[in-house]
Amino acid sequence: MNIDELTSVARAIVTGQKGILAADESGPTIKKRFDAIKLECSEENRRRYREILFTAEGVERYLGGVILYDETLRQSTADGVPFAELLMRRNIIPGIKVDGGAKPLALHPGEKVTEGLDGLRERLQEYKQLGAKFAKWRGVIEIDAADIPSSYGIRANAHALARYAALCQEAGIVPIVEPEVLMDGAHDLARCETVSLQVLQTVFDELAAHGVALEGMLLKPNMVIAGMKSPQQADVRQVAEATMRCLTRHVPPAMPGIVFLSGGQSAEDATHHLNAMNQLGPFPWQVSFSYGRALQAPVLERWQGVEQNVAEAQKILLRRCELNSLACAGKYDS
Numbered sequence: 191m192n193i194d195e196l197t198s199v200a201r202a203i204v205t206g207q208k209g210i211l212a213a214d215e216s217g218p219t220i221k222k223r224f225d226a227i228k229l230e231c232s233e234e235n236r237r238r239y240r241e242i243l244f245t246a247e248g249v250e251r252y253l254g255g256v257i258l259y260d261e262t263l264r265q266s267t268a269d270g271v272p273f274a275e276l277l278m279r280r281n282i283i284p285g286i287k288v289d290g291g292a293k294p295l296a297l298h299p300g301e302k303v304t305e306g307l308d309g310l311r312e313r314l315q316e317y318k319q320l321g322a323k324f325a326k327w328r329g330v331i332e333i334d335a336a337d338i339p340s341s342y343g344i345r346a347n348a349h350a351l352a353r354y355a356a357l358c359q360e361a362g363i364v365p366i367v368e369p370e371v372l373m374d375g376a377h378d379l380a381r382c383e384t385v386s387l388q389v390l391q392t393v394f395d396e397l398a399a400h401g402v403a404l405e406g407m408l409l410k411p412n413m414v415i416a417g418m419k420s421p422q423q424a425d426v427r428q429v430a431e432a433t434m435r436c437l438t439r440h441v442p443p444a445m446p447g448i449v450f451l452s453g454g455q456s457a458e459d460a461t462h463h464l465n466a467m468n469q470l471g472p473f474p475w476q477v478s479f480s481y482g483r484a485l486q487a488p489v490l491e492r493w494q495g496v497e498q499n500v501a502e503a504q505k506i507l508l509r510r511c512e513l514n515s516l517a518c519a520g521k522y523d524s
């Protein structure tokens with residue numbers, strides 16, 4: 191493992207108020223997004239859509255990386271330029287989602303563990319050849335009744351994340367470690383904070399046990415937020431304070447960057463929260479974004495699959511990227 195190389199890629203993704211566009215929706219997930227705008231989920235429509243995202247003018251000022259899905263990494267622009275190459279030419283680092291999705295955890299009803307470790311070493315070699323310089327693996331932790339998540343459920347997900355991260359570093363690929371505590375459910379902010387603390391503590395324990403070099407990875411956590419069905423929604427400052435309390439307690443300063451997922455928040459909320467967190471800084475790591483829905487939802491809504499809407503949709507993407515970049519410095523002003 192060449193730690194210097196991994197470190198320089200990890201840093202390049204987040205330095206200069208840059209973040210990540212998560213465009214790595216799996217087949218079923220992108221179908222859900224297209225269904226919402228009544229667009230057929232054909233391979234060509236998926237390709238067209240990703241081309242719109244990756245060719246939007248100016249986004250290279252705010253995006254250090256884009257996460258792709260297996261199919262997308264193998265696709266090209268209409269002119270035949272492979273997407274990974276297009277992004278590299280624009281100085282945006284291409285990455286790849288490598289997990290196989292969250293599946294029910296045996297003997298633990300209501301909990302999940304992410305699959306995809308078998309054959310990962312070989313897949314990483316291929317992804318590297320195709321141009322990916324970083325990868326992403328998402329572990330999913332749901333909060334439900336008092337005993338969910340169990341400490342075993344958390345441990346199982348943290349273990350898989352650490353095995354994945356070690357395999358990535360062995361292959362010379364920067365791992366993004368994503369333990370997502372879901373915001374579904376009716377729990378309050380305090381419960382999310384307790385669970386998120388436990389998750390982060392376990393994840394960093396496992397990363398240490400597996401020998402993962404923190405300098406050559408990025409963390410993609412959830413924000414600490416009340417469940418969507420909770421009657422007690424926290425305000426922006428409470429979310430920012432609880433999230434940063436949690437992260438400063440458990441994320442070592444050796445790690446270069448924290449790139450939040452948006453997890454179902456509105457585009458505006460995700461930007462507000464990121465901004466409020468950065469206003470509490472400085473922190474030992476860059477505090478940035480790796481948003482899927484919070485960057486793409488307004489774009490899809492404007493595009494609707496219609497060619498005449500492409501330019502407007504791209505402007506919306508540029509604007510969201512710019513606002514989140516400002517939020518990386520605590521300088522977003524709604």
Ligand code: 13P
Pocket residue numbers: 212328368451452453454480481482483484
């Ligand atoms: P959201 O920002 O929509 O949560 O997506 C980020 C992501 O990559 C989830 O794995």
